[in-house]
Amino acid sequence: MAAAANPTKRLSKLLSSQSLFRRFSSTPEAQPTEKSLNLCSAVNQALHIALESDPKSYVFGEDVGFGGVFRCTVGLADRFGKARVFNTPLCEQGIVGFGIGLAAMGNRAIAEIQFADYIFPAFDQIVNEAAKFRYRSGNQFNCGGLTIRAPYGAVGHGGHYHSQSPEAFFCHVPGIKVVIPRSPYQAKGLLLSCIRDPNPVVFFEPKWLYRLAVEEVPEHDYMLPLSEAEVIREGSDLTMVGWGAQLAIMQEACRDAEKEGISCELIDLKTLLPWDKEMVEASVKKTGRLLISHEAPVTGGFGAEISASIVERCFSRLEAPVARVCGLDTPFPLVFEPFYMPTKNKILDAIRSTVNY
Template sequence: MNTYQSIRDALSHALVRDDTAVIFGEDVAFGGVFRCTMGLAEEFGRERVFNTPLSEQGIVGFGIGIAAMGHTSIAEIQFADYIYPAFDQIVNEAAKFRYRSGGQYHVGGLTIRTPTMSVGHGGLYHSQSPEGFFMGAAGVKVVIPRSPIQAKGLLLASIRDPNPVIFMEPKILYRSAVEQVPIDDFELPIGRADVLIAGSDLTLLTWGTPLYHCETALHMLASPPPQVSRHVPESLRGAKVELIDLRTILPWDVETVVESVNRTGRLVIVHEAGLTAGAGAEIAATVQKKCFLKLDAPVKRITGWDTPVPLQYEKFYIPDAIRILDGIVETLIY
C-alpha cells in the first residue's frame, strides 16, 4: 500500500471494530481531496461517513459534541492550513474537556485528521506545518507518520487513544512510497520516537517528510557527490549519525532523545515549519537543560524560514538535503 491506501485501510478497520465510529469533513463522502476515504460511504453508509458544511470550527465543534456523548469521532480538516478557524475549539474545548470536569467526562474519542507539510507548489495556504502551534495545548496529542506502515498503526492507535489526537499526514507522502502493510488490525505506540539508524557522533532528529531529506543528507555525508565533496572534510565521511523519527510531537519522547544526545554529544533538529517558536525550539530547550554537560556543540535547528510559505520558491523554503548536510558538517566540526 501507499500512505493514502493505508490510511483508508485503517479507517475501515476503525469503522468495522467500533459501531459508534463516524467519519466526517468536507468532501469525505466521495473520498476526499486525497482519496483517503474512498468508498467508505458506500461500504458503511452515509450516516457514518458524511460531508459537512465548509466550517472547520463547526467540524471540530461537532466532533467534540458527539465524542462527549460516547461516539468515536474522526474528523477531517481538508488541509492543515485550514485548522486555524478550529483553533479555539481544539485548544479551549477539546484539550480542556477532561480537566475541567475533574475526569468525570471527556472527548477522548476525538481524532482530527489533516494533511500537512509542503508539496513543492502549495504556497502560503496549502503547505504549512502548524504542529508547533499545538505544543502548548496540554490535553491533546499530535502525531505525524512518515510512511504507510507508520500511518496505519499510528492512526489506529490515535483513534483508540483515550485523549483527543491531531493526526497530521504529510501530503506529499500519500503516493510517494509503497510498503508491505499488514492488512490486519494493528497499532503503533503514540509518544515513542523511532530510532531508524544507530550512531555515536551526532543525533539527527526529525519527523514527517524531512526524514527522507535527512536520509539523503546522510548518504551525501558518507559518499558526497562531486559538486559537494569539497564541503565535506574527509575526516567526517565515516561519522556515525543516529537518525530518529520523533513521530509524536505532543507528548514528544524526551527520554529517547535525551539518551541519544547524552551519547552523541550533538543534536541537529530538522522541521519544515519556521524557526521561531517551532517545535524544535521546545526540544532544543529541553535538551540544553538535560544534556548541558554532555553537549559538544550547540543544538542546531534546520527549518523553514520565518516567512509565509512562498508560492514560486517553495523548494527553497523547505530544509533540503544540502542544507541538512551543511548543518551536520557544521555541528560535527564545531
C-alpha cells in the same frame, strides 16, 4: 548562480524505490498478509478497520463522502453508509465542535480538516474545548474519542495556503496529543492508535507522501505505540531528530555524511505531544551533538522546544550548539519553495558545521 533543485522531484526520486523506502522505514519483514500500499491507501485501510471494528465510530468532514480531495476516504460511505461517513458544511469550527459533542457522548469521532492550513478557524474548539474538556469537569466527562486528521506540509506547488506545517501551535496545549507519521506502515498503525486513544488527538498526515511513499503494510488490524520515538538509523557522531516527510530528506543527508566519515543517528519522533524526551536524551548523551529539522518556520517551531529541553538535560555532554535546519521565517512561498525548504544540502552543511565545531 545555479538553479536550486526541485525538492519535489528529489523526494519523488528518493522514494521511487520501494526497497529503499522499506529500509528507511524499519518495517518488519514482509509477511503473507502484507500488501504494497501508499500512504493514502494505508490511511484509508485504517479508517475501514476503525469503522468496521467499532459501530460507534464516524468519519466526517468536507467532501469525505466521495473520498475527499486526496481520496483518503474513498469507499467508506459506500460500505458503511452515509449515516456514519458524511459530508459537513464548509466550517472547520463546526466540524471540530460537532466532533467534540459526538465524542463526549461516547462515540469515536474522526474529523477531517481538508488542509491543515484551514485548521485555524477550529483553533478555539481544539485548544479551549477539546483539550480542556476532561480537566474542567474533574474527569467526570471527556471527549477522548476525538481524532482530527489533517494533511500538512509541503506538496511541491501549494504555496502559502496549502503547504503550512502548524504542528507547533498545538504542541503548546496540554490535553491533546499531536502525532505525525513518516510512512504508510506507520500511518496505519499510528492512526488506529490515535482513534482508540482515550485522549483527543490531532493527526497530521504528510500529503507530500500520500502517493510517493510506498511500502509493505500488514492488512490486519494493528496499532503502534504513541509517545515512543524510534531510532531508524544508529550512529555515534551526531543525533538527528525529525518527523513526517522530513525524515526522508534527513536520511539522504545521513547517507552522504557517512561517505565523509560522519556517523549520524536518526530518530523519528512520531508523537510530538507528549514527545519521547528520554530516547532523544539518551542518544545525545551518546553522540554529544544534536540537529533538528522540520518544514515549519524556525522561530517558535517545535524544534526550539526540543533544543531547550535537551540543553537542560544534556548541557554538560554537548560538544556543539544544537543545530536547527528548518523553514524560513516567511509565509510559505510558491515560486521560491526550493529556497524555503530544509533540503538535503542544507542539512549536510549543518552536519559538517556541528561535527567540526
